[in-house]
Amino acid sequence: MPSEHDVTPAELHSFAQDPFQLLGRQFILHSHGDSTGLFYEVVGLRVSKERTRWYEMQFEGDVECIEVDSE
Numbered sequence: 001m002p003s004e005h006d007v008t009p010a011e012l013h014s015f016a017q018d019p020f021q022l023l024g025r026q027f028i029l030h031s032h033g034d035s036t037g038l039f040y041e042v043v044g045l046r047v048s049k050e051r052t053r054w055y056e057m058q059f060e061g062d063v064e065c066i067e068v069d070s071e
Contacts, residue, residue, distance in 0.1 A: 004028075019045055019053055019070075 007027075015022055023045055028037040043065055044056030053070040 019047065019055075022055065 022042045024041065024043075026039065026041045028039055030037040039060040040057045042055055043058045044067075046054045046056075054067050055070070056065045056067050058065045
């Protein structure tokens with residue numbers, strides 16, 4: 001279960017330096033006005049030789065994953 005703390009600037013910097021530490025981490029995605037949010041886990045990571053990153057995320061209750069780039 002993810003903790004209820006916001007990701008700090010230091011954690012963001014650490015994740016940018018070593019994105020593999022995100023694997024298996026669980027987060028809650030909140031949208032404006034949503035008090036509960038969506039629970040997701042980072043289950044995959046691809047990195048190109050140009051250092052472009054794609055993260056594979058699985059949302060709670062979903063069988064399939066979605067892939068997003070680091071931008």
